[in-house]
Structures are given as C-alpha cells and as structure tokens.
Amino acid sequence: MNTGRFFCIFWLIVMGSKNCQAQYQTKNKPVKNIFTPREIVVFEDDFSRDHFLYDSINKTVKWYVRIGRHLDDGESNVIEGCNVEKDNDSYYLNITGETELLFQANIERKIFGDSFTIECIFLLGEMKSAIEVQLMNDIAPFPTGCSIQGNGDVHTLTPNWKSNKAKSKYPGIFTLNKWHLFAVSYKKDTAKYYIDNHLVMTMDSCNFSNSTLYFDPKGPLKIRHVRVTAGNISKPFDELLNEKKFVTHAINFEINSSSIWHESLSFLIRLAQFLKENPKIKLEIDGHTDSEGDASANTKLSLERANEVKKQLIENGINSSRLTTRGFGATKPIQSNDTPEGRANNRRVELIKR
Secondary structure (H helix, E strand, O other), rough: OOOOHHHHHHHHHHHHHHHHOOOEOOOOOOOOOOOOOEEEEEEOOOOOOOOOEOOOOOOOEEEEEEEEEEOOOOOOOOOOEEEEEOOOOEEEEEEEEOOEEEEEEEOHHHHHHOOOEEEEEEEOOOOEEEEEEEOOEEEEOOEEEEEEEEOOEEEEEOOOOOOOOEEEEOOOOOOOOOOEEEEEEEEOEEEEEEEEEEEEEEEEOOOOOOOEEEEEOOOOEEEEEEEEEOOOOOOOOHHHHHHEEEOOOOOOOOOOOOOHHHHHHHHHHHHHHHHHHOOOOOEEEEEEEOOOHHHHHHHHHHHHHHHHHHHHHHOOOOHHEEEEEEEEOOOOOOOOOOOHHHHHHHHHHEEEEE
C-alpha cells in the first residue's frame, strides 16, 4: 500500500469516528472539577427511614427492585443480600453479594427535563464489585449509562454499540473500601460522568429527557446517598444586584459536618470571582439545616457551615471585612421536613447583600 493511499484511509477512519452518534471523551489526568448540582432537589434517599423501599411514614415507595425477572412492589422490604445498616456517620444500603438486583427510582419521568444531575455516594468492597447508573426512555428503549468497577475501570453502556466496549481508567488511584462520589450531569443531549473530582466520560446525543433512572449494583457494595436535582445549573449571581438575596443548594457539606464537598468548590470560586468584579458588595452568609436531630446542635452546625463558606471565600481573595455569617438551624424551612426532598431543600445557604 502506498503512502498516499494509507493516509487517505486513515483520514476516513478518523472522520468517521468523529461522526459517531455517541462520542466518548476520557481524561488521563485529574481535571478541574466542573460538576455542579442543579437548584431543585426532586429525589433524595439517605436510607435513614426504617425501610429503604417502602417509606412507612410518608406511605410512598422510593424504589422498585427487580430481583432476577421479578419486580418487587416495594412494600415487602425484604430482599436477600440487601439491607440497611448504620455506621458512625449515617445510614447506608449494604449489598452483600452478587445478587441480581436492579433498582428503579420512583420518579415521574417529566421531572427529567433537558437539565438534571444524579449523585450517588458509594463504596466498592472488592475488585469484582461495580455500580452502574442507567437511564432509559421510550424513544430509545435501551439503557444508556456508565459504570465504575472495583479495579478503577470506567465502562460505558450504550445501545449504539450494543456492548460496553468503550472503557477508560479512573484518572487517579481508585481505592476500595473508601467512599466515592459517582455523578451524572446532563444538559441538552450531553451527559458528563464524574467520579469524585474527575470528569471521566462525556457522552453526546444520548437524549435522556423523560427517562427512568436505574442503579445496577454488583456487591459487595455500599450506597450511602442518592440525590437527583433538576432545573438550572445555578442562578446568575446578578440576582444579588437586583433582589439582594441569593438562595443556593450548590454548596453541600459532609453529613453532620461543616466540611464542604469538593464538588462544591467550583461554585465558591465563581462566587469569589463575582465579588471581585463587584467590590462594593458585602455579603451576609446564612446557614440553614433540616429539622433532623437536636435543635441547638443544628443551629451551631448551620453557623459553622456559614463560617466555612466565609473561610473558602477569604482563601479565594475576598477580604473578611466584606463577609458576615449567621446560623438559623431549622427555624426557617422553605419546604416540609417530612420528606427527604423537603429536608434536602431546607439544607441550604442564603447569601444576603448588605
């Protein structure tokens, strides 16, 4: 084969790969985190209720579980190899073996518009363990998603290839028996998958609007927290100039702690940049919690969280004289504390222009 013909064929292959409907982008090194949850919590399960399937207090089913070919209605709450446990931090769902389970979140499909995020805090126990997030709609009735394996491999699941051959390596040292964050950010037919602070995969032309959410686990595996948010990525900071108040759920903290999630730091960097561009603005940072636990402890925790936000802004170049903090605990709820979603929306930070 002559050189000219070789390069012609090579160019056709390259161009053909660029035109595939599903394109995958992997990162070989850590990248600056850009994952940001949306503004409205539409589904949340922290497994803190007595039953992780049927919520006996709110009389609702959080998950449908397919065991092999059988779909559980959620009210029995007895699944072999799967139970809720608690450690020093919080409750978690413990999947002990290689059971054939498929968890379907009980969310109305209309909630999944053209902008949403999915977050799952998980722990893999062995090299053979895995967790897969699947999304499926009626237009393309085949699951599409991404999984993380115990050895750090990241696999895609796409009906276009009819297998999960597309694979990348977690761009860091993946640690077994350690809690990690698996997140999906979807906007206008593009899904981005994150593990901790790393963007590991980008999938285009996937059409996840009006989807059903599934988790396909392979134990031993633990899941501590699942959350779905929808709506805008975040409101423009210009609201502070006009309305003098900015409510955000983009700043998240560790459970019962003032430690800020790494995934929230990009939001604070953008906020600091806005304050630098508007040097006359002074902010009051108000912390709010849900009603779970002791009221005085919640008030103390909310102030500690507000102070931690202040600390991060100072570290990003904002003078401390421009920042004050207050903690209100659970005294000013914006939704009912009777549901996980309501409690999640009550856990918030409010920025007041002074």
